Amino acid sequence: MVKIEPFEVEQWMDRYEVTPGVINIAETCAASVSIDELVDLSRDKTAPGPLDTSKKLTYGAIPGSKALRERVASLLDRGASLTETRSFPPENVIITQGAISANFLLIYTLIGPGDHVICVYPTYQQLYDVPKSLGAEVSLWKLKEENGYIPDISELEGLVKPNTKLIIINNPNNPTGSTTPKSVLSDMVEFARSRDITILSDEVYSPLYHSLPADQEAPPSILTFGYNKTVATGSMSKAFALAGIRVGWVASRDSSLIKAVSSARDYTTISVSQLDDQVASYALSKEVLASLMKRNLELAKTNLGLLAEFVDKYSQVCSWVRPTAGTTALIKFTGKGKDGKREPVKDGEFVVDLLEETKVLVMPGSVCFGKGEDFEGTVRIGYVCHTEVLREGLEKMGAYVEQFLL
Ligand SMILES: Cc1ncc(COP(=O)(O)O)c(C=O)c1O
Known part of the structure; x- marks a missing residue:
C-alpha cells in the first residue's frame, strides 16, 4: 500500500x-x-455560448484543445515583457484535471527515492506530502509571520543539499494569501540556476492580485524569468471561479520535461472532458476573460x-x-x-x-x-x-x- x-x-x-x-x-x-453567468459576462451577447452541443463527444485532443492551450499560454505571458521576450509556446502547456493532477503529475515525473525537495510551508499539503510518499526527503521552507509570510532567500543556503532536485513554492500562497514579489522570485531563480535545481510554482491563485500595496506590481509567472527549469501549475478553479469543470495545466519551457510529464500522464488521463475544455476555453476567451x-x-x-x-x-x-x-x-x-x-x-x-x-x-x-x-x-x-x-x-x-x- x-x-x-x-x-x-x-x-x-x-x-x-x-x-x-x-x-x-x-x-x-x-x-x-x-454557464449562464459566464455568458452574461461575455462582451459579445450575441455570440454562441461555450458548448457546441452538435459536437461528437470523442476523446478530443489528448493534451487539451489547441484553443485552450493557446489561451493558457497567453495567461502565462502576463507581466512577461519585463523579463522574457519570447512568448510562451502553447505546445508546452498540458491540460490536466485541475491543478491537483498537474502538481501530482509533475512531482511523480520528477521525484523519486534519493531526491531532496524544498517546499514552502505552510501550504497545500499535496506539495510536500506527495514528494515524501515517493521516497524523497523533504525540507520545509518555513514562511514567517514577521516576514509577511514571504520566503526568505537567505535561508535557502541552509536548506539546500547536493541532491536537491526541486524547490516548490505556491504563489499567491494558500493559506496566508501572501504574494512572493518579483524581486524574490528573481533571486530564487538565480539560486536554482546556479545549482541546476528545478522550481515548481503552484500558481493556482494567480492572477487574483487584488490588494497589493500601490508601489508593488503583481509578480509575473515563474516561467518568465529566462530559466528553462521552471514549471508552473494552475487551474480554472480559484481565480476563474470554475472549480466544477476540473481543468488545470502544467507548463514549462523545458520541452523534454513536458514530454516526460505527457508520457506519465498517458497512464492516468487520456484527455480531459471535452465539455470542460470548451467551457474553460470560453472563459479564457477575450470576450469573457476581462x-x-x-x-x-x-x-x-x-x-x-x-x-x-x-x-x-x-x-x-x-x-x-x-x-x-x-x-x-x-x-x-x-x-x-x-x-x-x-x-x-x-x-x-x-x-x-x-x-x-x-x-x-x-x-x-x-x-x-x-x-x-x-x-x-x-x-x-x-x-x-x-x-x-x-x-x-x-x-x-x-x-x-x-x-x-x-
Ligand atoms: C495551492 C493549491 N494547489 C492546487 C489546488 C487544487 O485545485 P484544483 O485541482 O481545483 O485546481 C488547491 C486547492 O485548494 C490549492 O490550494
Whole structure:
C-alpha cells in the first residue's frame, strides 16, 4: 500500500461542508459561476455560448484543445515583457484535471527515492506530502509571520543539499494569501540556476492580485524569468471561479520535461472532458476573460475589507498578516488562559465548536496546513465567497467570539 499521510484539508472539507445549513467561509474558490453567468459576462451577447452541443463527444485532443492551450499560454505571458521576450509556446502547456493532477503529475515525473525537495510551508499539503510518499526527503521552507509570510532567500543556503532536485513554492500562497514579489522570485531563480535545481510554482491563485500595496506590481509567472527549469501549475478553479469543470495545466519551457510529464500522464488521463475544455476555453476567451476577472477581483477586494473590519473589531482576540492576493487569510485566535493570560485556541477544537454553535465553517490552520506549534491557534478563512455569505458568517463568528473568547 502507498504510504501517504491523510490529506487533512480535503478530509475536513469532505466531513463538514455538507453540514445542513452550513455557512461555508472555508472554500478557496472565488464564488463559483454558472454557464449562464459566464455568458452574461461575455462582451459579445450575441455570440454562441461555450458548448457546441452538435459536437461528437470523442476523446478530443489528448493534451487539451489547441484553443485552450493557446489561451493558457497567453495567461502565462502576463507581466512577461519585463523579463522574457519570447512568448510562451502553447505546445508546452498540458491540460490536466485541475491543478491537483498537474502538481501530482509533475512531482511523480520528477521525484523519486534519493531526491531532496524544498517546499514552502505552510501550504497545500499535496506539495510536500506527495514528494515524501515517493521516497524523497523533504525540507520545509518555513514562511514567517514577521516576514509577511514571504520566503526568505537567505535561508535557502541552509536548506539546500547536493541532491536537491526541486524547490516548490505556491504563489499567491494558500493559506496566508501572501504574494512572493518579483524581486524574490528573481533571486530564487538565480539560486536554482546556479545549482541546476528545478522550481515548481503552484500558481493556482494567480492572477487574483487584488490588494497589493500601490508601489508593488503583481509578480509575473515563474516561467518568465529566462530559466528553462521552471514549471508552473494552475487551474480554472480559484481565480476563474470554475472549480466544477476540473481543468488545470502544467507548463514549462523545458520541452523534454513536458514530454516526460505527457508520457506519465498517458497512464492516468487520456484527455480531459471535452465539455470542460470548451467551457474553460470560453472563459479564457477575450470576450469573457476581462469581465470574469473584474468580477472576481472586485469581490475579493470588497470581501477582504469586511474581513479586515472583523479583525480590527476583535483585535483583542485575533491577529493576522493582511493578505494581498488569492482567496484565503490565516487568522490567529486567542482565548482566555487559566491565569487570565491570553493563549492560542486549539484550532481543531475551535473549528468544530464554532460549527456546532453557529454553523460557520472555517479550516483549522495547525491541523490542515502547518502541523505543530508554529500555526497553533490559526484558522483559514476563504473570504471570496458571495459577500452575503461572508457577512453572515462573520456576524455569527463575532457573536461566538464575544460569548466564548473575549
Ligand atoms: C495551492 C493549491 N494547489 C492546487 C489546488 C487544487 O485545485 P484544483 O485541482 O481545483 O485546481 C488547491 C486547492 O485548494 C490549492 O490550494
